[in-house]
Amino acid sequence: MLNFIIRIMTRELPTTFSLYLLPADVPEILTRLKSHGLNDLQSRMFTVAKEYFSLPRDEKLLYPITKQNEGYISLGQEKLDTATQQNQAGPKLLINQKECYNILKRTTKNDVPMVLRENFPLLEELRWRCYSLCMQLLKYLATGFEINENYFTDNHDWSADGGDLLQLLHNPPTDKTAIRAGMHSDYGSFTLVFQRENESGLQVFDHLQNEWYNVEPCEDMCVVNTGDMLEYWTNGFVKSTIHRVMPLINNQEKDRYSIAFFSIANNPTLLTPIKSKFLVKDYQMYQKDEHAKDIFDYENRKSITAGEHLQMRLNRTYK
Numbered sequence: 001m002l003n004f005i006i007r008i009m010t011r012e013l014p015t016t017f018s019l020y021l022l023p024a025d026v027p028e029i030l031t032r033l034k035s036h037g038l039n040d041l042q043s044r045m046f047t048v049a050k051e052y053f054s055l056p057r058d059e060k061l062l063y064p065i066t067k068q069n070e071g072y073i074s075l076g077q078e079k080l081d082t083a084t085q086q087n088q089a090g091p092k093l094l095i096n097q098k099e100c101y102n103i104l105k106r107t108t109k110n111d112v113p114m115v116l117r118e119n120f121p122l123l124e125e126l127r128w129r130c131y132s133l134c135m136q137l138l139k140y141l142a143t144g145f146e147i148n149e150n151y152f153t154d155n156h157d158w159s160a161d162g163g164d165l166l167q168l169l170h171n172p173p174t175d176k177t178a179i180r181a182g183m184h185s186d187y188g189s190f191t192l193v194f195q196r197e198n199e200s201g202l203q204v205f206d207h208l209q210n211e212w213y214n215v216e217p218c219e220d221m222c223v224v225n226t227g228d229m230l231e232y233w234t235n236g237f238v239k240s241t242i243h244r245v246m247p248l249i250n251n252q253e254k255d256r257y258s259i260a261f262f263s264i265a266n267n268p269t270l271l272t273p274i275k276s277k278f279l280v281k282d283y284q285m286y287q288k289d290e291h292a293k294d295i296f297d298y299e300n301r302k303s304i305t306a307g308e309h310l311q312m313r314l315n316r317t318y319k
């Protein structure tokens, strides 16, 4: 499915960046963005993130995650893969061995701990540049589907209420039975993920082959995940990328850092399927996706709003 998006998106891409598929033999499942222009910003942000995560736990807990999804998430606090966690988690299985700091678009200098406050201009710039990149991608996507090119971006208005999120992540050293981030899909439209060299562990799931693929960090590139909102908007034609983070043999004893930006539609946006000639009228064709079934009321075809979807996913994550 993704290769369709890439095809239609690359048609319109300017020469300043290009989209790559990897691994080359499974072009359906993964998109990377090259020459995104954020190398310097993201590498400076990693330095700040390392400094932040090395603070004593008590200090980090002074800014705990809020209902609005802002602040510090401690190890194991998130429940990403609820099914596995309930069914397979033995007492020794450590899940979601990651800690995060969430920065919303509304987050101001006064809302964050000192280390982040001192570096707030950097944080603001990265947040804005990531958002702008996602908006560009959404325009290409709309163009590709031959709908109004502003259709998606109008529903991602930076000044309106919505959950856009910059997330700093840290996986501490662990043993090989632990899971660094359980299998999940992201909640929004596009997600950008920045990884550091030699800090692999991210894996994406290929529905067709029923297999996981390692997403090795690539210099000068970030990973682009499609999220649930694109799945709704395209009636399941675009699949929300299923992914996880595992400790790999060569790095389980090492720290791993990553940065993610989640673009998320404005709260009141109705996630009704777009009217594109590329999407069949017959809903049946795309309804069979297990993941979408879980998050969509197919019975009544009642459209959900972006805010409702986000709240539902967050409620499950922090239950």
Ligand SMILES: O=C(O)CCC(=O)C(=O)O
Binding pocket: 167, 169, 181, 186, 193, 195, 202, 243, 244, 245, 258, 259, 260
């Ligand atoms: O750490 C990563 O590479 C990805 C993390 C992730 O999937 C998430 O936070 O949603």
Ligand SMILES: [Fe+2]
Binding pocket: 184, 185, 186, 243
């Ligand atoms: Fe994710």
